[in-house]
Amino acid sequence: MPEKLVYFIRSAAGNMRQSPLLCTAAIGTVAVSLTIIAFFSILFFNIEQLTIHWGRQVQIKAFLDVVPKTEVLQAWTRKIEAFPEVEKVVYVTQMQAFERFRERLGQNADLLRGLTSQILPASLEIELKEQFRSRSGIQAVVEKLRQNQNLQDLHYGQDWLERFESFVTLLKFSAGILGSFLLFATVFIVSNTIKLTLYARRDELEIMSLVGGTPLFIKTPYIFEGAFQGAFGALVALGSTYLIYQFLLKKSLVTLLFTMGVKDIVFLPLTYQLTFLLTGVFLGAVGSMVSLRKFVRIRY
Amino acid sequence: MIRIYNVVKRYQKDSAALNDIDLRISKGEFVYITGPSGAGKSTLLKLLFCAERPTRGQILINGQNVTRMRLSQIPYLRRKLGVVFQDFKLLNNRTILENVSFPLEIQGKKRYEISKKVYQTLKLVGLEKHLQKHPLELSGGEQQRVAIARALIMDPLILLADEPTGNLDAKVTEDIMDLFKGANARGTTVIMATHNQEVIRRYPRRVIMLRDGRVEKDVTP
Structure with missing residues (x-):
């Protein structure tokens, strides 16, 4: 050979x-x-x-009307992170949200003068694993999240996602x-x-x-x-x-x-x-x- | 060695190139196939090296029925046959060494075995000094000797030659015939198609004469 x-x-x-x-x-x-x-x-x-x-920007934001106690928040975070679709969960405090808003306003940040961070809600930013960054993946997580009465205000850019x-x-x-x-x-x-x-x-x-x-x-x-x-x-x-x-x-x-x-x-x-x-x-x-x-x- | 039973070969429906050929050629024989142009000499040789299939009849070579042979087996049969053509059929873009060694390359022989055998065979035909030349650098007679070397290198059971001296002068023809006689003396059955009556007269052997696709005469001197 x-x-x-x-x-x-x-x-x-x-x-x-x-x-x-x-x-x-x-x-x-x-x-x-x-x-x-x-x-x-x-x-x-x-x-x-x-x-x-x-695709990395595809995430679910759960706005919290009332800021829960730290132990409750940790329990929620652990539960959500245990979902197979979820990559990570980040808790954004009212202060962090306010700071982000200020940064985004840039030169117009003066508009926020006199306001406190209380005007913005705290939120949980839920990032999904790559294979679940789709409409069906998001839908599955949203359904699970809605089982928690405190997580009803959910935003995930439905129109944008479809496009x-x-x-x-x-x-x-x-x-x-x-x-x-x-x-x-x-x-x-x-x-x-x-x-x-x-x-x-x-x-x-x-x-x-x-x-x-x-x-x-x-x-x-x-x-x-x-x-x-x-x-x-x-x-x-x-x-x-x-x-x-x-x-x-x-x-x-x-x-x-x-x-x-x-x-x-x-x-x-x-x-x-x-x-x-x-x-x-x-x-x-x-x-x-x-x-x-x-x-x-x-x-x- | 070769048994041909009632072989018919038609290229067209209404005319037969070979008609009812029935022959027996024994091992070690030297046979001329002769006859005028169109008599069926080349067709008979083509049937023997399986370039054509008979329309009817059977051909046995060394006990094998080649008419029933599977296509995949034909190359292996051809390795037991040496074939020499009037137009030499050499690979012009390859050296003499490559041309003659090709049948051994096919069998996957080792380089040193091939070199040794090629040298011996080219020495036999007197061309050992032309190893690295290409066919077109040689004369017609020399090219035919290369073709004969290629046919003989496998020590074939049967050597088939189709008008091997057709384009060559008398002196070169003599050299070529000496090579065929030598191969025959070493035990190879030689079947040579020729219309050169001078060759047949000078080197008398069994003559099968064909005319219009039939055996007209089969004479052994």
């Missing part, structure tokens, strides 16, 4: 060396296709970060459609480019079959070649996407998203980069396999 593996790798490398033009065409095709996908991935990744950022969820659903849906379309187009283009390279080598494939090569043995070096070309293509795509990110996206997109609370546009994380590399390998290998089916068969 190692002998065969060495042969496959050597043959694949030899094939690529012998047909530099076709090899470059295949690498170029993968690179262009993956660059488009990587470009959109950066956009989606950063918008996804934005939605996560927004937010629609936006996230739309985003995921468009990402899915666009991604699938681009991947399908890439497999199609890559397999056609590889088909051209195989067409140029059809005599070679026939000779291999005539001297006793099994279809798998004949195909494997070409599948390796496709995988190598896919990997090179993916690396080129990542490189060019990084340049696009550095010189175009970083400046233009950040201006757009800054108003929505995003301070910095980030490049694709390492896991995404590795996924791209593997996608390149996969595209190249599958593209080769699809084309080889037509060219390598035992004729009888």
